[in-house]
Amino acid sequence: MSSVGCPKDVLQKANQFWSMLDDLSQDDPTAYQGFIDKHMKEGLELIAPPEVHCCLRTDILGPKRGVLYVNICSWKRVPAAQDPSRPIPLCGGRLETHTDQDGDYTVLDVAFSPSELQHAQQPRGGAGETEPQVYLLALCFAQRQHGLRLSEQYRVTSAGPKGSLDDVHQRLGFRQQPGRPATGGARRPDAVATPASLLQHIASLHTEDTDEDRCPEITIGPKPQTPRYQLVVIPATEGRSGGVVELTVELPRVVSVSECQLSVSQDDVLLEVDDLYHLLVDLPERVDEDSTSATFNKKERRLTLRADVL
Template identity: 50%
Template sequence: MSSALQEASHLWSILDDLSQNEPAAYRQFIDKQMKEGAEFRAPPELDSCLCTEILEPKKGPLYINICSWKRMPAPQDPSMPVPMCAGKLETDSNEGQGYSVLDVAVNPAVLQGSKKDKTEIYLLALSFAQQQNGMRLSQQYTVVSGCPKSSLDDVHRRLGFRQWLDTSRQPDTGASSFIASQNPAALLQQISSLRSEKQYEDPAAQIISRPAEQKNKGLIQVISTTFVQPQKPEYQLEMKTDTTGVARSMELTVDLPKVSSMSECQLTISEDDVLLEVEDVYYLFLEFPKTVIEDSACAIFNKKTHRLILRVDIF
């Protein structure tokens, strides 16, 4: 049996023993896990947005969304690094002006602790963006109301919240499913802490678990993510006109080189927009410039060219 399975087996054995012999401590542990489970599944929230300039390798404006996310761990004390994670760097344009956007997430406690002055967090975010994406940024920035053409759904997508949430869902959404997904050694440490409060009653009731790993010194702790970021595919949206020059339909062409079958694609269309998803591979959301007749939509996938063509009539 592997060490991980041994730890898990040991954990469930301890929980069984705890429920029978110390029901109050068991209830306290379960309540704590249920609360942490709900917080762990909470989505990232947008706190503020910075606008700065990319100096290298290619100049242009960069918007950095500073997000609070309960899934991110908080530093144990002010001297420890600030855990951060970032979404995928994307480029877009607004009124002909190109720009880039990046989302950076930290624990809400980090932002609450610097409510009056977030300068340090902002500078750390700039440094983090440089490290993660191999670019040089201006240290001058402006706090703006938000990134052009970017919604909270876009932030969630770039940070991978939807993919992570889908893969973390289980039929049992209570405390047991959340406990099962946690680090056994860390949970054993929590149970040990509960029991240590009663050691004066029963000195033999102790659980010895492996000590936490020593954290490296530094200002930023990079949090790696387990989900795969989908990318925005290359696409072209064209208006199709009749012989009199009146627009009658629209044609969306999307290049999907990593897709081999239409069955891999999830296509959702309304009269206002279209959403194309290929799990963990591609994500494309577009608003139509004109209202369309969604029932007229017809999609064809060419396996040879790996190209999806969607045609839809206009009202």
């Protein structure tokens, strides 16, 4: 993030801006008015609040089990990806826990560029499905940024937010600036039609944009792949009193076991390799986590995990 310039630098740039606008208004009034109109439109888009697109619900598997709601938002302040091969930028808010009539729940707000959400609604193939990539990226952000283990299953619960819209705005770091009309309110077309007022308008946008309380903007690439795996239960033998659960995972893009992040509970196994693989497997039998052993075959690029059945 770029730092804010010193007052002397800001004053120098302001004087240059004044001079440029004065010259433009005298030499080419039409171009001057076009400049004013263009930056007025862009400025109003930048100060527009985020809008809720939909709400997702999924289960938190760890560190503490619970329910997570993710408000997917559209915000013109968030840039779109420069091209389809580049990561999609997003803006994530604070993670909060609340209680309603159904009990405790956790809520997170994630904002994307309106164009990314519009693209997500375009049908693909012949079945008319919608591309869920932005939903998956939002859930991936929740896991990476806040250290949550989430179920691979989720559903869209509503088109409105979980909680109030004001709370969504606050968690994302949006604040209505004093003296500005609320979104949708009337505004005189000449409100910033002078160089002085336009300069003040742009300066206020810069101040808001550099506020330390604003939400972080983060880029996340495509969702990691689910690797091929095999899960079997080896029954007890004469030399072993209990059975063993064996999980074999093919990881062709992994070079060393140090790249793998492995978490084992009595009921499931979570395997993550940054930007490459994500696997969450429910075990057919409850296992003893303390008995877990894992080996990685570098030649075959295969991870084998074993744990004793309880």
